[in-house]
Amino acid sequence: MGLKGRKLVIPLTLILVAAAGLYFLMRITPPQRDRLSNVEEGLRDFLAPVERVITLAVNKTGVLFTAVKNYGRLQAENQALQQEIAALRAAAVQMEEYRQENARLRALLQYTQVNRNNFDFTVAPVIGRSPSNWYHTITLGLGTRAGLMKDQVVVTTAGVVGRIVAVTPNTAEVLLLLDREGAVGGMIQVNRTPGVVEGSPDYRGYLQMIHIARDAPVMEHQVVVTSGLGGIFPKGLPLGTVVKVLPEPDGLMKRAIIEPAVDFDRLEEVLVITRVKGGQ
């Protein structure tokens, strides 16, 4: 064999040996084996942390890329959801308003049903109050167009509010019982002791019954109703409850401080008595 032949035989032999060796390795390393070789195990265990770190990095980068890719869409979606939440919140508030209004109107309706033999009523919304601290008035959102007139009496289910003192086509001004000009004839319900009920100047927010004889049986917790005297307020409407009895400086009379039956700070709808029927 010449030099050229030897040069060809050596690599060929090496290839054949390698191929045979690899074939042998393939045969002894099928996928289903009882255990991996030491070399395989060592290599796997050595590479495992590296693999873990790289996979983690790739995953995170993927998430980041997805987030960047979706940012615009998510932002728009977020904005739309925020708007939807705001709209739903507003709707919930509105619903609560309707629910409360419904409850109030139901109570007023029930009151009108109970008293339909005595009075005709018109429900009127309260749209404003006196801007001054010197007067106690409220403004109703109905006027002569709705049949409201001066001196008509205004009530709620709790009791008397006051009377109309000025009226325009679309509004009516109601002088509250709290005002000193809004005096009304009253009496202690249980023993019919009469007196004049008006706003108390020194007990702000309370009424007072004045001109009560010193020996009159007036005491705390007694209910005060309208007496019907005076011609404007029908008889028997609740005015309030006596909370204190005070002697007048002249020594002959006394006065009673009355907690009003109506919460004048929380009037939203009121009933205007547009007609008093027989028997009152």
Place this chain on the structure above:
Amino acid sequence: MGMLLLGAAGLVLQATVLPAFKMAGVKADLLTVTLIIFAFLKGASRGGMLGFFYGLMEDLFLAKFIGLNALTRMVTGYLVGLSKEWLNQENLLAPALLAFAATIGQGILFLLLGHAVGFKYPWTAGILTVIVPMAFYNAGLALVGYGLYQGGTAWGIGKRKAGS
């Protein structure tokens, strides 16, 4: 015109929103507070004039004793306006003290004139349950209002300087 619109807005707020924010049984008197700050800054004649228009507006709104508030507020605006010459306008407390004193003076003048025309509110109750609480309320509001005004003015000046 702007001040009149501000007064009208104050009047509507007093009739609608402010009753929910009563303190010691009285609600804020935005017209008085605005008038006092304006008069303190602009002087007696302009204060008196604005007081007259604010009062007239209120009288027409209330439809009672037309002229009663016009006169009392005019006097208030004029007298408070005199302080422009001798009170330091940088002093935040000045309008609060003026508001306190002016509310008491205005209230007493209102009662006095009221008695003359038929609005006979009891003196002691009027002073103790209306005027004094209102004076404290107005003084507090004037302090806040003037603080906001000064802050707004300083901010405006700063912005103009930055722009130029």
